[in-house]
Amino acid sequence: MPAAALAAGLATGLLSALLLGDGIGVNLLLIAVPAALAAAFAAILAGRRIRPWTVVWGTGGLALLTVPALREAGWPVFLTFVAAFAAGALALHGSRTWRGIVLAPVGLLGAMPAGAVWGWRGLRARAGARGSLGPVLRTGGIAVGLLVVFGALFASADAAFADLVGALAPDVSVAEGPVRVLLFAVGLVGALGAARTAAAPVRWDLLPVTPGRPRSRLEWALPLIVLNVLFAAFNAVQLMVLLRGYDAVLSQTGLSNAAYARQGFWQLLGATLLTIVVIGLAVRWAPRDGARDRILVRAVLGTLCLMTLVVVASALRRMDFYVDAYGLTRLRISVAAVELWLGVVLVLVLAAGALGARRLPLPRVVAASALAAVLGFGLLSPDALIAERNVERYERTGTIDVGYLDGLSADAAPALDRLPEPLRSCALRNIAHDLDVAGTPWYALSLGEHRAQRILDARGISTARYDCTPDRDGDPYDPYGDYGEGEGEYGDGDGDGGSGGDPYGDY
Incomplete structure (x- = not known):
């Protein structure tokens, strides 16, 4: 276990404990960087060369982790997280065949227990060697102590500096201790598993596969x-x-x-x-x-x-x-x-x-x-595109399903802001209710949330004078008539087979 890989793994665990408890944003990318360094150090010591496809998978995985920093919608963020994990597995294994590509993520998951054992043995070996681990621990402890002491003095001496430190530093309470310890363990084990895979990957491409019998x-x-x-x-x-x-x-x-x-x-x-x-x-x-x-x-x-x-x-x-x-x-x-x-x-x-x-x-x-x-x-921001297309359709036809649009994420706020009142306020009410930019750390916020907050700060919303729940009997809250009834939105005219059901049917 290289000392540099072990240090990078510990840094990954520490960042996971500090940054992952408040939401998802740029923190995923910040945590992935030391984990990638741990794998790189282990691969270099094992004599593995960096090949072009390794660069493709590695940079692609890091690029995928930029999406949570830009978009707030949970479903594309989940897809990018899974894809980033798969890209990292491919970078570590160097797979070429179909079976290698399919089994690479399985290999990375399976290497995590072995990586934890490997890291523990490396730590014990360095602790047993005289003069190898003690100076590192002492240096780290002194650096952290100086940072805390002088940081507290400067924060108490200047309010602006105190605000800056408060905005940048994670807010960790004693009650969150067990969760933070679990996050530390997850980050550390994940980084050590990546390092173990980089040093000695399972060669899935070499698994014997019986070729198909050629036909006439x-x-x-x-x-x-x-x-x-x-x-x-x-x-x-x-x-x-x-x-x-x-x-x-x-x-x-x-x-x-x-x-x-x-x-x-x-x-x-x-x-x-x-x-x-x-x-x-x-x-x-x-x-x-x-x-x-x-x-x-x-x-x-x-x-x-x-x-x-x-x-x-x-x-x-x-x-x-x-x-x-x-x-x-x-x-x-x-x-x-x-x-x-x-x-x-x-x-x-x-x-x-x-x-x-x-x-x-x-x-x-x-x-x-x-x-x-x-x-x-x-x-592409699918929620923003959904809102954009539906607003354009409203401008063209005069029909819209606000009951569906108010369930979109903050990414949809710029397009929904174009709607006239009261449709605008009804479409943005759930976004305004769920948005908490002031109470969320900078590393757990996305660009979509920042844009939505600017829109709400500029114009606000007001739903006190009307009911935002449309009435399927033709008496909706808004002054726009029957809210799309007769256009196939709520009746059977759209071929969805429903009777007054969801305008999007089973689809």
């Missing part, structure tokens, strides 16, 4: 060719719909706008997922006797990928059509983002088939695209 050309190609014909027929129908327009198709099928768009999207999303599974199985059992087999595989699977890309475009078009009619929600933007990423995966499969596995390492590139998609999704 006819046995392999015939089902896929039939599938390609089916995709071609479906895409031809989509082209006819595009040329004729949705109105003609709806009058012929008897479906409503919502039923046609919503049902079609889910089916097409499922078709895209199944197609990727089929391609993976087809590659495993593809014939591999020579150049003719390679040409056959590339032609059949390339055609299937191109056909599926048309399906992806059709699914996204249907979602856009549905959002224009009934507004954007978290579920809708999430599944649309997944469909878009699946389209990127298909393009990467096409590129790998054309360039070869040596020029384009497909497992790594697909994993990198997933991390980039999660990072882009978080930086």
